[in-house]
Amino acid sequence: MALETLLKDRFGYRGFRPGQRDICTQVTAGRDALVVMPTGSGKSLCYQLPALARGGTTLVVSPLIALMKDQVDTLNRHGIRATYINSSIPPQERARRIQEMQAGEWELVYVAPERFQPNFLDRLQQCDIRLLAIDEAHCLSSWGHDFRPDYLRLGQVRKTLGQLPTVALTATATPRVQNDILKHLGLEEAERFILGFDRENLKLEVQECRGTKAKARAAVKAVQHKRAIVYAATRRNVERAAQALQNAGVQAGFYHAGMELDDRSQVQDAFMSGDLPVVVATNAFGMGVDKPDIRVVVHWDIPGTVEAYYQEIGRAGRDGQPARIVLLYGPGDRKTQEFFIQMSHPPVDLIHRVYQRINDLGENPVFLPRAEIAERVDHKDANERSVSSCLTLLEREGWLSRLPPGSGPGRSGGVRLTHAGRPLEFDESDLQTRRELEYNKLERMVDYTRSECRRRYLLEHFGETPPFQRCETCDACTQGKGEGLKARELDEEETTVVRKALSCVARMRGAYSPTLVAKVLSGSQEKTIRSFGFDRLSTHGILSSWTIKQLELLLLEMVRAGALRRVHVTRMISGRERTYAELELTDLGQVVMRGQTEGFRMTWPKLHAAPTTTSSAAMPRVANDLYTYLTDIRRKLAAAAEVPAYVVAPNRTLREIATQRPMTAEAMLQIHGMGASRFERFGGQLLDAVHAYGSG
Numbered sequence: 001m002a003l004e005t006l007l008k009d010r011f012g013y014r015g016f017r018p019g020q021r022d023i024c025t026q027v028t029a030g031r032d033a034l035v036v037m038p039t040g041s042g043k044s045l046c047y048q049l050p051a052l053a054r055g056g057t058t059l060v061v062s063p064l065i066a067l068m069k070d071q072v073d074t075l076n077r078h079g080i081r082a083t084y085i086n087s088s089i090p091p092q093e094r095a096r097r098i099q100e101m102q103a104g105e106w107e108l109v110y111v112a113p114e115r116f117q118p119n120f121l122d123r124l125q126q127c128d129i130r131l132l133a134i135d136e137a138h139c140l141s142s143w144g145h146d147f148r149p150d151y152l153r154l155g156q157v158r159k160t161l162g163q164l165p166t167v168a169l170t171a172t173a174t175p176r177v178q179n180d181i182l183k184h185l186g187l188e189e190a191e192r193f194i195l196g197f198d199r200e201n202l203k204l205e206v207q208e209c210r211g212t213k214a215k216a217r218a219a220v221k222a223v224q225h226k227r228a229i230v231y232a233a234t235r236r237n238v239e240r241a242a243q244a245l246q247n248a249g250v251q252a253g254f255y256h257a258g259m260e261l262d263d264r265s266q267v268q269d270a271f272m273s274g275d276l277p278v279v280v281a282t283n284a285f286g287m288g289v290d291k292p293d294i295r296v297v298v299h300w301d302i303p304g305t306v307e308a309y310y311q312e313i314g315r316a317g318r319d320g321q322p323a324r325i326v327l328l329y330g331p332g333d334r335k336t337q338e339f340f341i342q343m344s345h346p347p348v349d350l351i352h353r354v355y356q357r358i359n360d361l362g363e364n365p366v367f368l369p370r371a372e373i374a375e376r377v378d379h380k381d382a383n384e385r386s387v388s389s390c391l392t393l394l395e396r397e398g399w400l401s402r403l404p405p406g407s408g409p410g411r412s413g414g415v416r417l418t419h420a421g422r423p424l425e426f427d428e429s430d431l432q433t434r435r436e437l438e439y440n441k442l443e444r445m446v447d448y449t450r451s452e453c454r455r456r457y458l459l460e461h462f463g464e465t466p467p468f469q470r471c472e473t474c475d476a477c478t479q480g481k482g483e484g485l486k487a488r489e490l491d492e493e494e495t496t497v498v499r500k501a502l503s504c505v506a507r508m509r510g511a512y513s514p515t516l517v518a519k520v521l522s523g524s525q526e527k528t529i530r531s532f533g534f535d536r537l538s539t540h541g542i543l544s545s546w547t548i549k550q551l552e553l554l555l556l557e558m559v560r561a562g563a564l565r566r567v568h569v570t571r572m573i574s575g576r577e578r579t580y581a582e583l584e585l586t587d588l589g590q591v592v593m594r595g596q597t598e599g600f601r602m603t604w605p606k607l608h609a610a611p612t613t614t615s616s617a618a619m620p621r622v623a624n625d626l627y628t629y630l631t632d633i634r635r636k637l638a639a640a641a642e643v644p645a646y647v648v649a650p651n652r653t654l655r656e657i658a659t660q661r662p663m664t665a666e667a668m669l670q671i672h673g674m675g676a677s678r679f680e681r682f683g684g685q686l687l688d689a690v691h692a693y694g695s696g
Contacts, residue, residue: 003021003024003025003028003049003053004016006049006052006053007045007049007652010049010078010079010080011045011048011049011078012078012393012557013045017041017077018041018195019037019041019193019195019527020042020045020046020049020125022193022535023035023046023193023660024045024046024049024050024053025563026045026048026191026193027047027165027695028049028053028054029051029129030054030165031117031165031190031191031299032165032166032167032169032187032189032190032191032563033046033166033167033168033190033191033192033193034137034167034169034178034181034182034187034190034191034192034193035167035168035169035170035193035195035688036169036170036172036173036178036192036193036194036195037169037171037195037248038171038195038196038197038198038199038314039171039199039311039315040199040292040315040317040318040319040320041195041313043169043171043590044071045133046169046171047060047131047133047135047167047169048075048080048108048669050131050167050366051107051108051131052080052107052157053693054130054131054165056104056128056129056130056131057101057104057106057107057108057127057128057129057130058107058108058129058130058131058133059109059111059124059129059131059132059133059161059164060108060109060110060111060133060134061110061111061112061132061133061134061135061151061154062084062110062111062112062122062135062136062251063112063113063135063136063139063151064284064620065087065088065112066274067135067136068084068086068110068112069084069088069382070290070685071110071290071532071681072084072108074290075108080107080108080659081105081106081107081108082106082107082108082109082110083097083100083108083109083110084109084110084111085097085098085105085109085111085115086110086111086112087404087405087406088116089168091406092696097109097271098120098123101127102123102126102127104127104128104459109293112404113139113148113150113151113153113154113239113345114150114404115404116150116157117260117403117404120146120324121157121160121161124161125160125161126658129161129164129165130165131164131165131167132157132158132161132164132165132166132167132232133166133167133168133169134151134154134166134167134168134169134185135169135170136169136170137151137169137173137181138170138172138173138177138181138307139151139226140152140168140180140181140184140436141173141176141177141180141181141184142180142187142396143176143434144439146307146308146311147349148227149392149395149396149402149606150402151184151450151676152184152395153295154184154185155184155185155186156347158185158186159186160394162320163186163441166185166187166190166191167649168181168182168185168187171310171311171314172307172308172310173307173463174461174462174463175463177307178192178194187366192281195557196459196464196644197310197458197459197462197464198455198459198464198466199313199314199317200473201317201320201321201322201323202313202316202317202322202323202324202325203322203323203324203325203473203474203475204313204325204452204454204455204458204473204474204475205324205326205327205454205474205475206324206326206329206331206448206449206475206476206481207326207327207328207329209328209329209330210330210331211330211621212240212244213298213599214328214330215244215328215330216241216244216245216248218298218326218328219241219244219245219249219298219300219326220244220330222244222246222296222298222324222326223245223250223252223277223278223296224250226277226278226290226295226296226324227274227277227278227293227294227295227296228244228277228278228279228284228294228295228296228297228298229278229279229280229294229296229297229298229299229312229315229316230245230252230278230280230281230282230298230300231280231281231282231283231285231297231298231299231300231301231303231312232280232282232298232299232300232301233282233283233301233302233336233337233340234282234301234336235256235257235258235282237301238254238255238256238280238281238282239254239256239280240445241254241280241300242254242280245278245280250277250278251276251277251278252276252277252278252279252280252282253262253267253270253271253276253278253279254267254281255267255268255279255280255281255282255285256281256282256285257282257284257475258285259491266281267408268285271291271637272291273305274459279569280300283303283308283312286629290318291315291318292318292319293318293319293321294315294318294322294323294325295316295317295321295322295559296316296318296323296324296325296326297312297313297315297316297323297324297325297327298326298327299312299326299327299328300328301328301333301335301336301337301450302327302329302333302337302342302446303337303445304337304341304438304441304442304445305438305442305444305445306441306448306458306461307441308444309327309445309448310462311386311457313325327411327448327449329449331549334442334446337442337445338439338442341435341438341439341442342578343385343386343389344389344392345389345431345434345435345438345579346386346389346390346393347380347381347577348428348431348577349577350377350379350381350382350386350390351390351393351394351424351426351431352424353377353378353379353382354373354377354382354387354390354391354394355394355399355400356389356415356424357373357376358400358415359417359420359421359661360371361427362509364416364417364420365403365408365414365415365416365417366414366415366416367403367408367412367413367414368412368414369384369412370384370387370388370391370412371384371387373387373522374386374387377389380617391430393426394424395415397426399416399417399418399419399424399426400415400416400418401418401419402414402415402416403415403416403417422490428500428611430520432570432579435568435579436567436568436569436579439568439579439581440568443566443581444461447560449494451476451487452470452476453469453470453474453476453477454471454474454475454476455471455473455474456468456469456470456471462682467618485518487561487601487602487603488513488601488602488604489599489600490602490604491602492601494604495600496550497543497554498554498558498592498600498602499592499593499595500539500542500543500564501517501520501521501551501554501555501558502563502564502585502589502590502592502593503539503542503545503559503593504517504520504521504537504539505517505564505583505584505585506590506593507537507538507539508520508534508537509566509582510534511569511579511582511584512582512583513581513582513583513667514552514555514566514583515548516528516529517551517555517583518548518551518552518555519548519551520534520537520539520540521539521541521542521543521544521546521548521551522541522543522544522547522548522551522651523540523541523651524548524644524645524646525591525631525634525635525638525644525646526644526645526646527644541651543611544613544655546611547611550605550607550611553605553606553607554605555583557587557602557603557604558602559583560602560603561588561600561601561603562586562588562589563585563586563588563589563602563604564583564584564585564586564589565583565584565585565586566581566582566583566584567581567582568581568582568680569582569680570578587623590601595665625659626657626690626693627654627655627658628660628689629689629693630654630658630686630689631654631680633685633689634649634654634686635650635687637682637685637686641681641682648678648682649673649674649678649682649686650673650682652672652673653671653672653673653674656671656673657671657686657690658673661690662687662689662690663689663690663691664687665679665683665684666689668683668686669683
């Protein structure tokens, strides 16, 4: 039967969407394919229609139970014989559906990747399976944003089932991830169908929000009277955001993994039926939601990768109508994602201890909850989340396989050691590389918040060359937010500032964190600064009129301009393995520092307050001498109190004291930064210092 006839008779569609016909023709002919299509472009039809055309049974691998149920329900409404086999149904029902599959009663069968245990594979070999479809195929790649070790079985599954014709599908895959998918499946010669990543109907926005109250106001305004999803990174933030919306009169529910399954199902069903217009959720919500009329997607927290962000915003506007995408972002928001990276890439010694603890039990397989394993491991970083990450890595490296819930006693599932009794060996440098890569991905996501054009940034990230420089639809284009982000030639004063910063990095003679470089430039007298001897550098305090936050912004723009290089490194700090960013001088930076180039271009940082003009060098000589004297007093007070120097008094406060020379407590309290609590601890001694200097 012609594909067009099947499309009309079985699905009720009059014609193909762009790209679907070629893909369906390829797959129906039994030729392998990798399909990368934007969310909402009709990706599922690219295996569902060939499944009917080829006959027999098509096996569909899908990562989430909610996704399976939604797909199966939709197919059943079209009269297509489809079912799913997963842990949400009783064992007797699973066995019955497998028997029916062996009898050829199902056209499509959806299964979770963890289902492919030896017994299940034996049963599958007795079925007339003619096509293997792998949905959310980016889960195959450990370099992708949602790697799932269970997907790594699928290459072997394909071989076991006789090198089945295979179609792998995803909405988010960079060229590197595409290559990884095909490599793991043994499909290097498969035809690639990359249909682009542009969703012209999505209006992209970034709103800077400093604090929870600002986010609440922005979220309420964005979702008012709309069908919307609000994504938050943690369960706590999900409930906090939902409460803020409810307090503002928005009818909103919330959804996260800490809720009972029935409660989650009720929220999802209410949202799908339209009874609940807004849902606040963690990122799992939406994977099983094929709702065409979602008009707004808000991110309360910044995602960890551009890929994850693209997938989540793709749930809006699936009907092709305009939809609004809003990312609420504050400078400190990245810390949540940095915590997730640390938890997902545990220290090497913790991985060894988890493996050894499981090995020492003398049982194989082992059925213990992750929390109980964590309690038995003597390590300060051991907890349920970090232990789960250790098991994921051990599975990826081939040292164990995980068993699904229901395969043993209890509800937690288990693990089977593949080399029981052998000492653990794996490429530890690879773990470090992956951790550092995740930090780089987060940097790319943060860079999106300051892109000159949001749409162009997303397309270029996925390897596309957009036909425009500015889309004129995102907020950076329409509101002029991108104008201030363009690189330009610096004036003489700005060039001097940049050269001073570069000189400081050079004189520190090594790679150090942006914050540490900023503290040296600002003249910080912290213990760490003194321990390295950085307080004796000629560049110490050379930009003391700038705040540390302002200097960090300056250094970031210098990285983007290519004068500095930001690299993520892993070090042992206070007995713990930590990954963080360091700055290095580039060849371009060397040239700019020496003043040997003209026309150096960079984006000047957007500062909420201009650096003060009263630097120590610009003060009158007498005031400058007093400032130097006060700096020494501050250092002694800080050492005695065992606090950083800025706790005693920031640089700006000292400069104002040196300039205004307050002689009374009342006058001292008028100095910027000299609040009552600071005056109570240190103000008297500073006042005495001013008197002593004046009488000396």
